[in-house]
Amino acid sequence: MRLRHRGTRDRPADPPGTLRLELDLTDPVPPTPPTPPPAAVLDSPPDAADQPTAVPSGRHLGRRRPAQVLSWAALAVIVGAGGLLRFWNLDRVGFRGDEAVYAGQAAVLSGVEDLQRWFILMSRGNSNFLLYQRVVSVAYRLFGVSDVGARGVAAAFSTATIVVVFAIARTLYTRRAALIAAALLALSSYSVGLARLALLDATLTFLVTCAMLCLARWDRTERPGWLYGFGACVALAIQAKIVGVLLLPILATYLLVTRRRLPARMVGLLAVTFLVCLSPVLLDVAANAREFGDFLSRSSQRVSHVPWTYYPAVLAGREGSAVVVLWAVGIVAALVRRSRADALPGLWLGVFVGFYQLYPLKAFNYLLPSVPALCLLTARAVERLPRPSVLRVAATAVVVVLVAAGVVTHQWRALHDDSYAGLEEASRWLAANSPPGSGAMTLSHGSAQYVFAFYAHRDAYPFGRFRLATVLPGGKIVHALPSPRGVTPRDWVALWPPRLLEKGTVNYLVYYATSTTIDDPEEDPLVNTSTQQKFRDLIARYGGQLVHTVYVNHEGRAWIYRATRLRKKPVVTHKVSGGVVRVRGWGFTMNSTVKVVYHGRRVAVLRADDRGSLRVRFRVPARAQPDYYVVLTDSESNYASFSGLSTPRAKSKEGGRQPRTP
Amino acid sequence: MRFGHRRVVRVEGRHVLALAGATLVAASTAMALGLVQRPPAENATGPAAIAPPWQTGAVLCRDDPMAYVPHPTRFVVLARCSTVSGIVKQVRRDPVDGELNMLVALDQPYSRFLLYGNQGLLRTAVVPRDIPKVAVPKAGQHATFYGSWVLDRNQHNQAAMHPVWKVQTSSAAGVTARSAVPATAQGAARKLRVDLEAPTSVPIGGAIDVLVRVEGARRPLPEVNLFFEIRDEAGRGVQWKAAATNALGLARVTLVALEHPGSFRLWLYADRQGGSAVVSSPITVRRR
Numbered sequence: 001m002r003l004r005h006r007g008t009r010d011r012p013a014d015p016p017g018t019l020r021l022e023l024d025l026t027d028p029v030p031p032t033p034p035t036p037p038p039a040a041v042l043d044s045p046p047d048a049a050d051q052p053t054a055v056p057s058g059r060h061l062g063r064r065r066p067a068q069v070l071s072w073a074a075l076a077v078i079v080g081a082g083g084l085l086r087f088w089n090l091d092r093v094g095f096r097g098d099e100a101v102y103a104g105q106a107a108v109l110s111g112v113e114d115l116q117r118w119f120i121l122m123s124r125g126n127s128n129f130l131l132y133q134r135v136v137s138v139a140y141r142l143f144g145v146s147d148v149g150a151r152g153v154a155a156a157f158s159t160a161t162i163v164v165v166f167a168i169a170r171t172l173y174t175r176r177a178a179l180i181a182a183a184l185l186a187l188s189s190y191s192v193g194l195a196r197l198a199l200l201d202a203t204l205t206f207l208v209t210c211a212m213l214c215l216a217r218w219d220r221t222e223r224p225g226w227l228y229g230f231g232a233c234v235a236l237a238i239q240a241k242i243v244g245v246l247l248l249p250i251l252a253t254y255l256l257v258t259r260r261r262l263p264a265r266m267v268g269l270l271a272v273t274f275l276v277c278l279s280p281v282l283l284d285v286a287a288n289a290r291e292f293g294d295f296l297s298r299s300s301q302r303v304s305h306v307p308w309t310y311y312p313a314v315l316a317g318r319e320g321s322a323v324v325v326l327w328a329v330g331i332v333a334a335l336v337r338r339s340r341a342d343a344l345p346g347l348w349l350g351v352f353v354g355f356y357q358l359y360p361l362k363a364f365n366y367l368l369p370s371v372p373a374l375c376l377l378t379a380r381a382v383e384r385l386p387r388p389s390v391l392r393v394a395a396t397a398v399v400v401v402l403v404a405a406g407v408v409t410h411q412w413r414a415l416h417d418d419s420y421a422g423l424e425e426a427s428r429w430l431a432a433n434s435p436p437g438s439g440a441m442t443l444s445h446g447s448a449q450y451v452f453a454f455y456a457h458r459d460a461y462p463f464g465r466f467r468l469a470t471v472l473p474g475g476k477i478v479h480a481l482p483s484p485r486g487v488t489p490r491d492w493v494a495l496w497p498p499r500l501l502e503k504g505t506v507n508y509l510v511y512y513a514t515s516t517t518i519d520d521p522e523e524d525p526l527v528n529t530s531t532q533q534k535f536r537d538l539i540a541r542y543g544g545q546l547v548h549t550v551y552v553n554h555e556g557r558a559w560i561y562r563a564t565r566l567r568k569k570p571v572v573t574h575k576v577s578g579g580v581v582r583v584r585g586w587g588f589t590m591n592s593t594v595k596v597v598y599h600g601r602r603v604a605v606l607r608a609d610d611r612g613s614l615r616v617r618f619r620v621p622a623r624a625q626p627d628y629y630v631v632l633t634d635s636e637s638n639y640a641s642f643s644g645l646s647t648p649r650a651k652s653k654e655g656g657r658q659p660r661t662p
Numbered sequence: 663m664r665f666g667h668r669r670v671v672r673v674e675g676r677h678v679l680a681l682a683g684a685t686l687v688a689a690s691t692a693m694a695l696g697l698v699q700r701p702p703a704e705n706a707t708g709p710a711a712i713a714p715p716w717q718t719g720a721v722l723c724r725d726d727p728m729a730y731v732p733h734p735t736r737f738v739v740l741a742r743c744s745t746v747s748g749i750v751k752q753v754r755r756d757p758v759d760g761e762l763n764m765l766v767a768l769d770q771p772y773s774r775f776l777l778y779g780n781q782g783l784l785r786t787a788v789v790p791r792d793i794p795k796v797a798v799p800k801a802g803q804h805a806t807f808y809g810s811w812v813l814d815r816n817q818h819n820q821a822a823m824h825p826v827w828k829v830q831t832s833s834a835a836g837v838t839a840r841s842a843v844p845a846t847a848q849g850a851a852r853k854l855r856v857d858l859e860a861p862t863s864v865p866i867g868g869a870i871d872v873l874v875r876v877e878g879a880r881r882p883l884p885e886v887n888l889f890f891e892i893r894d895e896a897g898r899g900v901q902w903k904a905a906a907t908n909a910l911g912l913a914r915v916t917l918v919a920l921e922h923p924g925s926f927r928l929w930l931y932a933d934r935q936g937g938s939a940v941v942s943s944p945i946t947v948r949r950r
Contacts, residue, residue: 511867511920525900525921525922526920526921526922527900527901527920527921528735530733530736530816533733536901536918536920539918540869540903540916540917540918543916544869544918545869546865546867546868546869549865549866549867549950551949551950554949556866556867556949559866559867559920629909631910636871636914637873637912637914638914639908641909
């Protein structure tokens with residue numbers, strides 16, 4: 001096999017010791033008949049405007065100038081459209097949990113000391129360091145802490161990715177393909193939806209795309225500076241999200257596939273560049289090695305119980321089946337074509353998609369770094385649509401209709417995603433109407449409680465099943481306990497919520513509904529999952545009193561309950577001495593009137609304190625019988641009782657201290 | 663990965679179009695097959711390989727056996743209707759969900775349907791609505807159970823019969839015929855007097871405070887098993903709760919109206935050894 005490089009004529013002489021492999025997609029040169037054209041010619045359209053930039057030709061400069069101007073103008077329009085979609089109405093819906101965590105960390109980095117109580121400068125999972133948060137902190141220093149600031153940074157990275165994708169396609173393919181790739185990415189509903197969230201994926205995708213641009217440029221120009229740039233981008237990508245390390249196997253595989261060898265000096269400089277750019281992470285890890293190791297080992301056990309079709313379903317749901325099919329066409333066309341130009345996007349796609357498909361933890365946002373590669377391959381396939389005019393028009397129309405079908409409806413959904421609407425409003429209500437020392441608990445997959453910390457500056461705790469450490473207010477880290485049979489821990493369903501409520505640490509319970517449960521009431525009741533049912537039971541058990549409802553578009557989205565009891569059921573103890581019964585009770589409705597009845601006769605009326613506790617004393621009734629009950633009932637009909645009293649003459653011993661509830 | 667392999671790959675427009683069409687068809691097929699969840703295999707008798715067959719005659723097979731099962735999503739139905747028999751090892755009323763659970767050592771022909779997680783015993787359950795109608799066997803009795811054969815996702819996918827709506831007891835070794843007389847059936851004719859106080863309209867998210875008084879023979883009855891169920895207009899259960907009356911024959915239960923606005927009905931099933939009652943009350947969940 002011989003693989004010939006397109007731009008061999010521009011390539012400098014090989015340094016000693018370098019093994020060069022030439023890509024050649026042509027047939028072997030027979031003595032006769034004439035040699036077929038080289039792959040570069042086959043792969044490229046005949047017009048000069050479509051020649052790759054790496055092979056400049058002075059003869060065409062005059063003709064290329066207007067085309068270049070048009071190309072830049074088209075790119076500007078595409079980037080403008082992509083930017084508009086990404087930046088428009090960014091503050092429509094408040095943060096979701098993960099966004100609040102990153103924004104809170106950025107706020108701490110920017111010097112907001114208040115938030116240090118709830119946000120630590122370390123990832124609880126195995127996914128990320130703080131590059132994105134540092135960039136956001138700069139924005140916060142300039143414009144102040146807000147949700148728009150954090151999301152604006154992500155949107156800016158995503159918009160910049162369009163330009164980088166254009167540059168890659170311009171390097172690997174043609175100007176037309178570059179414009180198509182940029183347009184596909186600009187209009188990708190999946191990318192737009194994630195660019196509008198203050199998550200790490202847009203930043204990671206930008207850095208991954210930059211790294212691939214460096215690799216492509218190095219491949220074409222042989223200038224080592226591009227390779228060192230690749231090393232720097234990999235280091236930065238890792239700092240954005242640790243999965244950026246996948247760029248290294250991409251490089252290794254690419255070198256293997258193309259049978260290239262790097263001189264030792266170049267490898268050394270690449271490693272130095274990489275390590276220098278990675279040094280903040282290395283120092284951070286060295287300083288907190290134990291915590292990092294702990295977080296990594298525990299969070300790497302997280303597993304998503306989803307079918308293998310999860311990612312195709314996510315893409316189809318967010319992009320539309322038509323766009324997914326178009327992407328599939330791009331992949332199949334690349335596999336059939338087996339061009340060297342497709343090797344880089346192909347490896348890029350294969351490594352990321354393969355990793356996430358095999359990785360047991362799955363999430364809707366993980367595939368974002370793969371989307372530019374999909375756009376590149378698809379653009380390459382679309383660019384090579386039929387030349388005959390009628391067919392070409394028809395095929396173009398088909399493609400446009402497919403893309404439009406995917407774009408319009410799904411773009412609308414991406415722009416109007418209100419999955420977590422109501423959480424911000426609930427937080428702001430709590431900030432205005434709850435005492436500063438109060439605590440809230442909400443349904444969570446690990447992070448939703450931080451929304452309350454970010455917006456309301458209130459202590460907040462999760463309720464749910466997850467395998468992720470929780471940072472308690474004050475910075476204490478609580479890991480989930482190991483669970484038998486490897487099932488997801490139930491610490492934050494069964495263990496912590498009752499404790500925190502009984503200590504009075506949690507005063508408010510916030511139930512919220514995501515948009516998926518709002519869309520179709522028949523199929524998706526507000527309370528559906530087992531965790532939701534248990535949270536509803538918790539509200540009922542602790543006397544949750546509805547104090548506020550957040551309505552979005554006239555539909556209830558978040559419900560704030562104030563716990564009126566510190567226990568599921570009241571308990572009492574009693575003591576008899578000198579003919580007087582002394583009773584202590586806990587867990588009654590706070591500040592409620594409590595009646596004490598002995599065998600149907602009222603013996604006392606009192607008021608429980610603001611923690612639902614009480615103390616009462618009364619004389620042992622005449623003709624008391626050991627099997628008569630003393631019943632204490634509060635205004636909400638919660639009761640506790642005991643028996644065993646007898647007449648003073650009997651000189652009874654201290655009553656049993658065991659609370660009894662018939 | 664190999665490139666070229668010494669041949670020209672000439673990709674033309676028609677190839678791309680053909681590829682597009684082929685991929686479209688393939689992707690559509692894959693999505694239809696892979697992304698659409700197929701319902702679990704089930705029929706009246708159930709697949710012979712994974713569930714015991716249904717014995718006709720004693721009782722009718724139910725069209726929708728999960729209709730009155732609390733939290734039905736915890737089960738995967740393998741066979742809508744199935745019949746097994748065996749020795750009852752334990753009978754226990756679950757105070758949390760109000761169900762009557764029975765552990766059964768199955769007879770030899772049925773034991774092959776048990777899974778590893780069952781550890782040789784089948785868990786059968788009668789839902790609160792059916793408890794007054796079912797002859798409850800005692801531990802040690804031999805009985806035949808008619809119900810749905812399911813996998814219990816909350817019990818590591820054990821096989822179970824849930825719900826059971828008919829139990830036929832028969833004498834077995836060491837068990838006298840007298841002990842086989844069903845306790846509930848003995849007093850099935852006795853009725854409980856149940857007063858149910860519940861609001862008729864609550865805002866979405868609000869509390870539904872329910873007060874229940876139960877009397878039998880004109881005096882308050884303690885320890886009456888109560889089971890509350892809220893059903894929507896379509897008859898689908900949306901909320902469940904079990905409780906018991908106190909020494910004064912009273913029970914106060916709070917439910918939370920986290921339901922989409924609409925009309926619902928609160929059902930209360932009360933039973934105590936020797937009697938039962940069913941009452942209901944309409945509830946409207948409103949927006950504000």
